[in-house]
Amino acid sequence: MERVSQSFLMSEPDKIAYGDSWYAATMAETPPRPPLSLDLDVDVCVIGGGLAGLTAAREIARRGWSVVLLERGRLAQGASGRNIGFVLPGFGADADKLVTRVGFERAKDLWSLAQAGLDYVRRTVASEKAAGIDPQNGWLYVSKKDNSDEFLNYVALLGELGCEIEGWSTEQVRAVLRSERYFYAINYLQALTIHPLNYALALAAAAERDGARLFEDTPALSIDPTGVRKRIVTPGARLRADHVVLCANVELGGLLPRLAATLVPMTSYVITTVPLGENLAETVGYRGGISDSDHADNHYRIVGGDRLMLSGRSTAWARDARHYVGALTGDIKQTYPQLGEVTADYAWNGTLGLTVHRMPQIGELGPGVWLASGFGGHGLNTTAMAGNLIARAMVEGDQTWRSFTPFELVWAGGVCGRAAAQAWVWIRRLRSRIEERRAKARELVQRQARDLEAARVARQAAAEEPMQEAARPAPMAEASVPAVAPPAADLVPIDEPVTSVAAVAAAALPAGRDDEPRQEEGAAQVHGSPAKPRRKKRRSGAKRRAEQGASQDIKP
Numbered sequence: 001m002e003r004v005s006q007s008f009l010m011s012e013p014d015k016i017a018y019g020d021s022w023y024a025a026t027m028a029e030t031p032p033r034p035p036l037s038l039d040l041d042v043d044v045c046v047i048g049g050g051l052a053g054l055t056a057a058r059e060i061a062r063r064g065w066s067v068v069l070l071e072r073g074r075l076a077q078g079a080s081g082r083n084i085g086f087v088l089p090g091f092g093a094d095a096d097k098l099v100t101r102v103g104f105e106r107a108k109d110l111w112s113l114a115q116a117g118l119d120y121v122r123r124t125v126a127s128e129k130a131a132g133i134d135p136q137n138g139w140l141y142v143s144k145k146d147n148s149d150e151f152l153n154y155v156a157l158l159g160e161l162g163c164e165i166e167g168w169s170t171e172q173v174r175a176v177l178r179s180e181r182y183f184y185a186i187n188y189l190q191a192l193t194i195h196p197l198n199y200a201l202a203l204a205a206a207a208e209r210d211g212a213r214l215f216e217d218t219p220a221l222s223i224d225p226t227g228v229r230k231r232i233v234t235p236g237a238r239l240r241a242d243h244v245v246l247c248a249n250v251e252l253g254g255l256l257p258r259l260a261a262t263l264v265p266m267t268s269y270v271i272t273t274v275p276l277g278e279n280l281a282e283t284v285g286y287r288g289g290i291s292d293s294d295h296a297d298n299h300y301r302i303v304g305g306d307r308l309m310l311s312g313r314s315t316a317w318a319r320d321a322r323h324y325v326g327a328l329t330g331d332i333k334q335t336y337p338q339l340g341e342v343t344a345d346y347a348w349n350g351t352l353g354l355t356v357h358r359m360p361q362i363g364e365l366g367p368g369v370w371l372a373s374g375f376g377g378h379g380l381n382t383t384a385m386a387g388n389l390i391a392r393a394m395v396e397g398d399q400t401w402r403s404f405t406p407f408e409l410v411w412a413g414g415v416c417g418r419a420a421a422q423a424w425v426w427i428r429r430l431r432s433r434i435e436e437r438r439a440k441a442r443e444l445v446q447r448q449a450r451d452l453e454a455a456r457v458a459r460q461a462a463a464e465e466p467m468q469e470a471a472r473p474a475p476m477a478e479a480s481v482p483a484v485a486p487p488a489a490d491l492v493p494i495d496e497p498v499t500s501v502a503a504v505a506a507a508a509l510p511a512g513r514d515d516e517p518r519q520e521e522g523a524a525q526v527h528g529s530p531a532k533p534r535r536k537k538r539r540s541g542a543k544r545r546a547e548q549g550a551s552q553d554i555k556p
């Protein structure tokens, strides 16, 4: 998937629709769909050609109903074709908050629906065999904090919700991701990453094969949802349909402003670096998606062999992606300084719709008027889930969508809601930085205590060595040489384990210090105040045991 050949093939409207994205540059060839120019009568009209609309259209068509999908510009030109491409289990709402809200059993049911959405994407990728989707398994959710209790509780909850995961200890994480910023991680075994634009285009082709009719450059200008037949007006034609499915995400404002006001639009920025060579695979040894503990920032993965794609820096008001290139490359440098100066080949943005409760909006608003929206930053599995639930409800009368009725349409606060969302992003980022610094400081103290202990053992062993030598009986052949017997009190039995630990510690110590320059600085401080390190050493010893215990518990 080379940029030059692909972007050469791209038409001017494609460039405008998809932006300067790596996805656009590596987009699979797809036929343009014509605008709607004939009045039509259909069973269902889907508004919005993102992943929600495309999945709904395909699944309704598969069940034999006539479906038309209207897309304002090009298919998947919105968040669906611009996201970082992680197909994850669960929802945008944290699992523990979901349990608090609806109880464990209902939360578990909801998680299994979200899992079905993920499975759907995986199956579709496999069955369509479309070019350029490049699925990679796994999602590693890495913590920059050292709070093992919090981490273990979360791992346990995910397990109870039926999520297939592995807990990784700090050592495991750092062996794979060469960053000292990271502590524990959760490896989500069933997650995958995809090229979302090529996936959406494959889904569009599948929907057409199943009988759906897709129209591009066809905005729905107005909807009359009253009456048995809903009326939809477009620039070139009118439509009448028994059902309408609203999948326009944050752009619903022009059509139904009160509904649009239930979403906070958040824009995220994505870059793809220049090829980084072999150094990248040595530094980032995980091929799936990776996220830091901060929700808003640092979601990344390797694409195109040796490029890094990274997203973050959300804002409540969209800005030009070029403003964030410096901040995003700076984030890479902070995590992986060994990659050196990294430059970006591509930079783009995308806007997602956040609900107040961080759960999607799925259901029938009134007879024949359906909504699939508010997927937030967790839409790749949940749009698939929503499209399937709505198709089943409409055609087969299935009522599973009602599981989402606890998550009502809540006004998102207008401009104040946006300002609050922006403030929340900043607060979270700041909090994450503070927590990270504290965790690193604790780790430093623990390391120093370990080094001091190793040095003490080494010194003790070195002091004991000559005495042990002296205490050894002289060989019989040299009996004529008079042996100088040490005083009885100094006779120390030769203790193999201590001697070998001391030797290992003595050998390891200088290397460890070379690796960690800040350690020396800190160690000097501890040496300067001999009373404190003892207290710290005891505390950190207990903490270390807890950490070791924790990492053994969470090992797969």
Ligand SMILES: Cc1cc2nc3c(=O)[nH]c(=O)nc-3n(C[C@H](O)[C@H](O)[C@H](O)COP(=O)(O)OP(=O)(O)OC[C@H]3O[C@@H](n4cnc5c(N)ncnc54)[C@H](O)[C@@H]3O)c2cc1C
Pocket (backbone or CB within 6 Å): 047, 048, 049, 050, 051, 052, 053, 070, 071, 072, 073, 074, 075, 076, 077, 078, 079, 080, 081, 082, 083, 084, 085, 086, 087, 088, 218, 219, 220, 221, 247, 248, 249, 250, 251, 252, 254, 255, 267, 268, 269, 270, 311, 349, 350, 351, 352, 353, 372, 373, 374, 375, 376, 377, 378, 379, 380, 381, 383
């Ligand atoms: C930068 C970024 C990274 C993300 N990363 C991830 C991730 O890794 N994993 C994950 O699960 N989720 C992620 N998301 C979220 C995910 O992309 C979205 O939740 C999901 O794509 C939403 O799909 P959708 O179909 O609801 O909306 P959209 O993809 O926005 O589609 C809506 C479509 O409706 C069309 N439209 C609007 N108005 C009209 C109209 N009047 N008439 C006709 N058509 C109209 C638009 O042109 C658009 O194509 C990310 C989002 C962003 C922005």
